[in-house]
Amino acid sequence: TIPLRLFRKTGLKIPSRLEVRGEVYLAKDEFKRINTEREEEGLATFANPRNAAAGSLRQIDPKNTASRRLNIFIYGAVASGELDIASHYEMLNYLVDAGLKINPNIRKAASLKEIKRYLESWEEKRKDLPYETDGVVIKVNDFGYQRKLGQTSRNPRWAIAYKFPPEEEVTRILDIKVSVGRTGALTPVAVLRPVTVAGSTISNATLHNEDEIRRKDVKVGDWVAVHKAGDVIPEIVKVIKERRDGSQQEFTM
DNA sequence: TTGTTTCACGCCATATAGTG
């Protein structure tokens, strides 16, 4: 869905150089289609759209990638100076005119209150979207303010992600093992009764260190709530203490 | 040649050490 030729519209200013950035996704119905096909062909089915999309991009033969029918939303661009665009919103509209796809649900908000209302409006609606989403990005619109705010080493100070509450499941800690890292660091890892959360089988989760175990009051044999932080990293959210029956064992490194 | 294992990658949380 990235056109081979941009700027078919006449009268549009064309920069000498344009770099666009976006997020590739695999729509829910395409994910289903691929898995149905793979089933018919006796191939293993994919676990979730996110990882299927990632795998599709890693194909050596672009024909394979194309057959997966990935899609993309462009969310930003860097153009050589001559463009005369002063805000993010303007830029996105320009990119649409240039022939690129952007997310149709962008909105300008004038206050935090408005932002909050918008976020709440998607809590339920997001299930009706043709793709899976885990949140909304809130950005400062004016490029001048963006420049003033600047960025840290990894994150801009003018944008932040709001994440919807992630899917949560309950399982049991079967054991706590200590893993030895490359540098010799010892890290306790919870071995869980495998549980499916948002399309992944979670069977391990790091407990980081002894302090963290004490903070969360985790014991071997505990029932715990788990989720995938950032939709990816398995994390023990909390211990369900009401379900303790005395068989739980304190862990020491 | 075939099957298995390892690796890199993207994603984020948490921690430590160090800088200014």
Next chain:
DNA sequence: CACTATATGGCGTGAAACAA
């Protein structure tokens, strides 16, 4: 205090490396 830089952890995936 606000960072930067780095390390570590887990999952799913395809490719590469390895073993049989």
